[in-house]
Amino acid sequence: MTGVFNDSYAATYDTVYAEKNYAAECKAVAKLITKFGRGHIRKMLDLGCGTGRHAVIFAGEGFDVTGVDQSEPMVERARDRATQMKLGANPEFLSGDIRNFSGKSPFDVAVMNFNVIGYMTGNEDALGALGAARKNLRQNGLLIADFWYGPAVVVDPPGENTREFETGDMRVVRSSSGLHLPDSQCCEITVKVTRLQGDRVLDEAPETHRVRYFFPLELELMLRVSGFQLMVLTGFPDVDAPASPRKWAAAMVAIAV
Template identity: 40%
Template sequence: MTVFDTSYANQYDAMYGDKDYVAECDLVAAAARNNGVAMGRVLDIGCGTGGHSLEWARRGISCVGVDMSPSMIALAEEKARTLPEKAQLDFLVGDARNFQAEGPFDVATMMFAVLGYMNSNEAVLAALRNVRCHLRTGGLFAFDCWYGPAVLGVRPEDRVRVVEGAKGQTIRSASTAIDSFRHLAHVTFKLWTVDGDRYLGHAEETHDMRYFFPQELELLLEVAGFGPPVIRSFPAGGEPNDDSWNIFCSAVAV
């Protein structure tokens, strides 16, 4: 099944309208400062509809956003038309494992659990090695992902969310099945769009999300050409615990 096809992509911004892209970019910028990395050029991998990429451009930072979904990139490009002409922002459709962009970059990001879409070790390493190829030595890689101890300890619950939009109401359900042997969470999203008593459409996608543990992240990053990662609870900060569903990681290219 296609992930982030047109139907889902069109509801994406409404579903995640409360996501704080500014604060997340601040977090990446702080990690760069802490490692002495100047943010001249940023590579935003898995950019979706451009939330982080647009924020980097607003800050006067050159950015390239990459996403495997043509529908998401089309929405990002549409939003980018509101930026000043001097903004340095480009988008391209590509797979995290093998896309090619003109580098090198100072900072590369994979925010909103993008790395988790790489389900196998081979896929994770291919993506990490591709990130390393696009970064200058000493550049920073920053990403967030699902934290294994919390996923297995807390366990995801079935959820329903209702969002009011300009074209009616969107109802989204999410149900998750855990594959603890393969470190995967199979998340099935179902979306219904209605306007009063009128049915406008339905979409369904299953996203296979990998969750990670600190020791495996350190090993995978080392094999791909990075130094030891700094791992913090996300977005709260501090050392992760068994309730920290998400973690933020940063590692320097060596």
């Protein structure tokens, strides 16, 4: 990854993903918590929290949320969002690396939303993130993460896509192209976010994201090595359906042992 989630990209992030159904994703995660959670679940660790869109929804539902992200511009926007929403209990947002984050006390559930685990492209990175999640969870705590499902990526590799959004008197154009790198089990996604006023280009924010996809057996092994037991792989956000080779989006639920 080069220059990922820098100031310019963070500034347009929420506009680009304005149509993303964060509420439906939080509802799906909450459903998994209800189904697989053991004991009282209140303290949530949001690893790779971004601009806090998931975290503030969970906080509004009564969770005590701590969000962590290595992008300071994203964290600042998350803090601003929580302040503006005037929640009863504001989530705490911290700048840090999810591969070695250490919280003050054990959490009941850790979440990795929006394919955060996919940015852990090397085995050491992925195991670091899973290991840190385990260290921050109590016994029988839950880990829930959505990810790109390997069988689906292999069947239907990435292509090109362009979307346009309007915000005030500006237009935001997000173009992306994908390169499948099967030997490294990754897709290299090149994203360019362009802000325009009329025909005048205000700025452009190019990003290259290398994102990993995962297969069931390797996830089971990685989780076991990290101190978890894999409970289920589901579709996402339709968590009532199993993970499918026809859909990239999937979710895993694991319990700390």
